[in-house]
Amino acid sequence: MTLDLRRHKQLQMLIRKLGLLENTLVDWPLLDLALTHPSVSVQRNYQQLEFTGDAVIRLAAAEVLMENYPQAPVGELASLRSMMVSDRTLAQWADLYGLERYLWISSSALGDKAGRISRLADAFEAVLGALYLSTHDMRLVRPWLDEHLRAKAAEIRQDPARQNYKDALQEWTQAKHKCLPEYRVRETLPPVVEQERFEAEVWLKEDCLGKGTGPSKKMAEQTAARNAFFSFVQPQSTTQMQ
Structure with missing residues (x-):
């Protein structure tokens, strides 16, 4: 599948926002699919990439935690990771990069304000899935995601209620x-x-x-x-x- 020039430029802009080089490693049609909401197409949408991205974000979070808190008990690491990758946090990161402006979505779904956080979190995970599957490793993910994961982990650890x-x-x-x-x-x-x-x-x-x-x-x-x-x-x- 070949993207039209306008869409390709849009996705290049997103890649630049992530701090990545506009190189041939990115599977552009896959990234486009990662930003296609199910309301636009029942068959061709981001749901499978979201499934992959969920595993990617959990792996990235686990690696960051192991690197920064090697002496922490496994139970604490598991609890931290769960809080670090909540829908609300992922939606905040999606907002940070203006992900919604790149999302193919129907006007009716866009009007569902209550579902916005879940929608942005899903799209964020799908983008991670597309970037991972572009190279089948973390080279397009961790260079820009790690700083967010480290900051979120530190924020949660300093919170006496652990955000619950x-x-x-x-x-x-x-x-x-x-x-x-x-x-x-x-x-x-x-x-x-x-x-x-x-x-x-x-x-x-x-x-x-x-x-x-x-x-x-x-x-x-x-x-x-x-x-x-x-x-x-x-x-x-x-x-x-x-």
């Missing part, structure tokens, strides 16, 4: 107050900000501990829990350490 604020808040409320927090979620119409369709509050008995918004109920709850954690749990932990 709902669990951390629940542990605190059970230990200190012998009860569980309650989440109250409502859909905001129109969204508070673009993509933020839900607003959550986390309550402990009669007290509202925190509020948050997000594109899904789960993410809105996590944001509310994060705000509550840093307002009530972390300050107490810091005081106890002093």
Whole structure:
């Protein structure tokens, strides 16, 4: 399959954004396929490349963790890797490189704001799959991906809640107050900000501990829990350490 000149130039621009040379190692039709949403074609889309890319990102994350934290227990490495390659993180990286502007997608699917994070994460994985299959090694992946993986790993390790604020808040409320927090979620119409369709509050008995918004109920709850954690749990932990 031969790409038209305009599409080829678009994909070259993306490759430059990744910091890669515009060389013949890239399988351009495969990269084009990686940026074809299922809403455009049921038969020809990025789903199989996404499947490959999921393995690629996990392998890259594992290698980065082993190189940077060789003494860490395997259980900690596995937990770190799981958090490093979450849909939300992959979508953030996709946004960083403006991946959405290169994506073939129907207008109806594009209008699905709630599915945007999942859509971008899938496309990001598919691009990784296409780059890997272009050479059948990591030479088109790790030169630009490693810095993001290292930064994310460091960020998670420095986070006292390891970015799972709902669990951390629940542990605190059970230990200190012998009860569980309650989440109250409502859909905001129109969204508070673009993509933020839900607003959550986390309550402990009669007290509202925190509020948050997000594109899904789960993410809105996590944001509310994060705000509550840093307002009530972390300050107490810091005081106890002093």
